[in-house]
Amino acid sequence: MWTTKQIEQKNLHDEFEIKLCSIKEYEKLKMFHYINYSYPGGYRETYGLYNKGILYGLIIFSVPILELTARNKTPYGKYLQSIKNKNMRYKLLNSQTSNISRVIIHPSIRGIGAAKLLIGEAIKRQKRDYIEIMATMLYYGNFCPGNYNYYIKVKKKLPFESLSKGRKGPSYNRTGSAYYKYGYVQWCNG
Numbered sequence: 529m530w531t532t533k534q535i536e537q538k539n540l541h542d543e544f545e546i547k548l549c550s551i552k553e554y555e556k557l558k559m560f561h562y563i564n565y566s567y568p569g570g571y572r573e574t575y576g577l578y579n580k581g582i583l584y585g586l587i588i589f590s591v592p593i594l595e596l597t598a599r600n601k602t603p604y605g606k607y608l609q610s611i612k613n614k615n616m617r618y619k620l621l622n623s624q625t626s627n628i629s630r631v632i633i634h635p636s637i638r639g640i641g642a643a644k645l646l647i648g649e650a651i652k653r654q655k656r657d658y659i660e661i662m663a664t665m666l667y668y669g670n671f672c673p674g675n676y677n678y679y680i681k682v683k684k685k686l687p688f689e690s691l692s693k694g695r696k697g698p699s700y701n702r703t704g705s706a707y708y709k710y711g712y713v714q715w716c717n718g
Contacts, residue, residue, distance in 0.1 A: 540641055544584070546649045549576040557586050557632040568629035575650040577633070577642060584637050587650045588630040592660060594618055598680040598712030604658060626654055628661040648673035651715055659715040666711020678714040683707060 551567060551574050570591035577585030599605035611617040633643050651659050651673075661672065667681055686708055 540645050543579055544642070544645065545578045546575055546646060547578065548653075549574050549583075549586075551588070553583055553586055554588065554630070554632075556583050557634060560635060561630060561632045563630070570627075570629075572626055573654075575646065575653070577646045583634075585633045585642055585646045586630065587628060587632075587646050589626045589650070589654065589659075590629040592621055592625040592627045593662065594621065596660075596662065596712070597684070598662065598678075598682050598710075599660065599714065601680055602678045602714055604714070604716070624656055625658040625660060626656045628659065631661075643671055644673045648675065651717065654717060657717055659717060661713045662710050664710050666713060667709040668711075670711060670713065672713045675715065676713045677716045678712070680712045681709075682712060683709045 551571055553574060553576050554567060568588055568590050572589045572591065574586060574588050576583050577587075596605070600609055608617050608621055611620065628647070631643055631647060633646070647661075665671070666679075667683070670679055672679075684707065
């Protein structure tokens, strides 16, 4: 007997194809992402979620962020911190880790599990030992597939001067203090 969740997942797998694609596909969906003005830095690979040749979702992998508070709370992060030579540490991090820098799902298919399908399948195709995602949206709710190893919420109070000049954005609360809130997820592929 199939559960409702298994039927939904089976239908998604039957309906959608996930394949490696060009970074230029970002142009087709960037208007549906809150950061829609430029390509992510340190780009590595892009996977598209297609139905009958039409792009409905996109995931972009890039190089990892060199120093990250949440990563340092994981065993992998503690191991990296034990390497005193920063060049060696960053070389190891870059060779073993990829960062998910964009996940975009067309509004017409949001809420059916397409993001989890895309993230889960794309992670399996990565040839890195560790995959990370760091996003403001993860602070408020984890939308990642359930096979991750670490999920950490970070809330840091920052000095007022650290805000971009003239841009207060969502990290500025009513008291005039700057907060940086993000969720961090790490997958271990090895």
